[in-house]
Amino acid sequence: MQPFLEISQIFMTTFMVALFMPIFWVVLFLVYMQYRRLAATEEKLFGRSINNVGRQMLFSITLGALGGFAASAILIFMGLSLEQIGLYFIWPVALLLLLINPRYLCFSYAGGIVAVVVLLTRHVLLPLFPYLEQNVVVESLLRIHIPALLVLIGLLHLAEALLIYVGGHWGSSPIYLKKEDGNVVGAFALQRFWPLPLVALLVAVVAQTDVAGVSMPDWWPILESTLHPGENQGLQYMVIPVAAGLGYADMALSSTPRERTIFSARWLAVYSVILLIVAVGSEFLSWLVLPGVLFAPLGHELLILFGKKKEDSLPPRFQMPATGVPLMMVLPDSPAYLAGLLGDDLILRINGEGIADNHELVQKIEESYFMVLVEGVRDGEPFSVILKKSTATAAEAKDSFQTGLKSHDSVSLLHRSAKLGLIPVPASDSPVYLEVRKPDPLGRLRRLKGKIENLGNSKKAL
Numbered sequence: 287m288q289p290f291l292e293i294s295q296i297f298m299t300t301f302m303v304a305l306f307m308p309i310f311w312v313v314l315f316l317v318y319m320q321y322r323r324l325a326a327t328e329e330k331l332f333g334r335s336i337n338n339v340g341r342q343m344l345f346s347i348t349l350g351a352l353g354g355f356a357a358s359a360i361l362i363f364m365g366l367s368l369e370q371i372g373l374y375f376i377w378p379v380a381l382l383l384l385l386i387n388p389r390y391l392c393f394s395y396a397g398g399i400v401a402v403v404v405l406l407t408r409h410v411l412l413p414l415f416p417y418l419e420q421n422v423v424v425e426s427l428l429r430i431h432i433p434a435l436l437v438l439i440g441l442l443h444l445a446e447a448l449l450i451y452v453g454g455h456w457g458s459s460p461i462y463l464k465k466e467d468g469n470v471v472g473a474f475a476l477q478r479f480w481p482l483p484l485v486a487l488l489v490a491v492v493a494q495t496d497v498a499g500v501s502m503p504d505w506w507p508i509l510e511s512t513l514h515p516g517e518n519q520g521l522q523y524m525v526i527p528v529a530a531g532l533g534y535a536d537m538a539l540s541s542t543p544r545e546r547t548i549f550s551a552r553w554l555a556v557y558s559v560i561l562l563i564v565a566v567g568s569e570f571l572s573w574l575v576l577p578g579v580l581f582a583p584l585g586h587e588l589l590i591l592f593g594k595k596k597e598d599s600l601p602p603r604f605q606m607p608a609t610g611v612p613l614m615m616v617l618p619d620s621p622a623y624l625a626g627l628l629g630d631d632l633i634l635r636i637n638g639e640g641i642a643d644n645h646e647l648v649q650k651i652e653e654s655y656f657m658v659l660v661e662g663v664r665d666g667e668p669f670s671v672i673l674k675k676s677t678a679t680a681a682e683a684k685d686s687f688q689t690g691l692k693s694h695d696s697v698s699l700l701h702r703s704a705k706l707g708l709i710p711v712p713a714s715d716s717p718v719y720l721e722v723r724k725p726d727p728l729g730r731l732r733r734l735k736g737k738i739e740n741l742g743n744s745k746k747a748l
Contacts, residue, residue, distance in 0.1 A: 292500045296525055297362060297485055301355060304483035304527030313481040313531045317346055320479050320533075321457075328459055331718070332709070333701030336617060337457040349453050350480035353445045353532070358485035360441055365507020367489040367523065371438050372430035375400045389535075389590075397439045398583035404430050405579065431512045436565030436578045443586075444558035446532045447551045449480050454534050454547035460614045462712040463539070464719040465602070472604025472614045472711045474538040476547065482530045491515045492522045499523075509569050536593075540600035550593060557589050604711045610634040610662065611647045612711040620707020625660065625673040627708070633662040644710045648703050651675075673706075 304310060321342045325335040376396045383390035407427055411418060418424050458474040465471060489511050497520040515521055538546035561582060568574035604614050610632045616622045627633075634640060636650035637659050651658050651673065658673040696718045703710060712719070 289500050300485045300525045310529035313529050317479040332704035342457050350482050354482035354484050357445045366434045367487040370431035370434035393439050394586035395583045401432050401579040429512050433565050433569040434509045440558045440561035447555040451551035455543040458543040460709045462719040464721045469714040470712045470716040470719045471602040474543045476536040478534045480532045484528045486528045488524045494518045494520045615709040617707040622707030626671045631664050635661040
């Protein structure tokens with residue numbers, strides 16, 4: 287019991303130190319900049335920020351700390367050290383993949399590539415060129431313990447699955463999306479980022495007399511180190527604070543944000559558990575190493591393609607019906623929210639008059655005075671509420687209504703609608719929309735090459 291208490295004390299102290307490390311604050315800053323970028327997009331589209339950046343950061347830090355704590359406990363329990371994982375090789379590969387496509391910035395792809403290189407080096411290059419083993423880079427590459435690397439990939443994705451399940455739908459942003467058939471439909475962009483404080487292990491070979499600290503049980507570590515101490519030597523493990531970050535990007539097109547994140551989290555958890563089982567099994571059955579190495583990137587890619595195909599195969603959830611105007615979202619602390627309107631409500635009449643599109647919805651509310659009767663259908667049942675506008679809101683609405691009548695600007699219409707707290711489903715021919723471009727894996731590299739060539743030409747001109 288005493289060793290367990292000592293280890294717990296060391297673990298907790300190191301974890302708290304990780305929260306105040308400069309690298310963790312760098313990750314926090316990067317997360318903040320991502321949320322600021324999303325808020326700027328919302329302000330441009332709707333005239334206001336829908337998701338408060340401060341609240342987003344608070345949720346992300348809280349969940350990230352919980353996820354980092356759980357992941358760190360498992361890393362320590364299994365005895366994974368940084369040398370075994372090969373982070374020095376994974377991060378450069380991950381950054382190169384980022385230049386190809388941001389979606390590939392993932393340990394499953396970078397780790398899979400590094401693991402393949404390790405296998406090729408061990409079983410192809412070294413038998414042909416034995417002298418390469420003396421190379422410092424090759425020597426470091428050979429220290430990577432592939433089962434440990436696969437465990438890390440599986441563990442991080444399992445933590446990501448849990449975070450997606452708990453809070454992946456928080457802060458979802460409504461967007462207007464143009465599909466391949468040319469129709470514009472409503473969707474929700476799901477983007478979450480979590481900074482993870484972590485406790486990791488470093489291992490070194492030291493003289494047996496220099497080994498100090500808490501004695502671990504004989505069964506630990508579960509995954510043995512690739513370092514082999516000589517005579518009168520032992521392995522000394524040290525805990526150090528590190529930091530990492532996880533991100534989630536998806537789109538809810540035929541489902542609600544909550545339904546989409548539950549689907550994604552469940553299948554990502556299945557992928558993670560399978561990879562962890564194969565990774566731990568490969569420590570005892572060497573023939574499982576190659577299937578695990580291939581499954582890490584290919585399984586992840588198939589998971590993404592499967593989820594996208596499922597979402598695209600169903601009819602869009604947020605599209606304009608024959609009559610009335612459905613609401614994608616009702617913004618909190620707005621006149622519409624205080625009136626009791628909800629997302630998925632279908633608005634049919636304003637002050638007893640039928641409405642055909644978003645312009646009529648906003649127009650009839652703006653030309654009303656302070657009390658607006660809103661009638662519609664909710665969950666198949668008719669409902670009615672009274673929307674109350676403050677004096678300031680009514681005055682602004684009158685001015686914006688007159689401007690809108692003259693300009694018929696679709697962006698202005700969205701701004702005026704959001705000021706009332708309404709995010710309606712877009713018309714199928716809406717001129718305001720986002721469009722998903724077809725992936726161009728080498729596009730970023732070509733653009734980077736062009737910038738370098740232009741820079742070279744400008745220097746020659748000087």
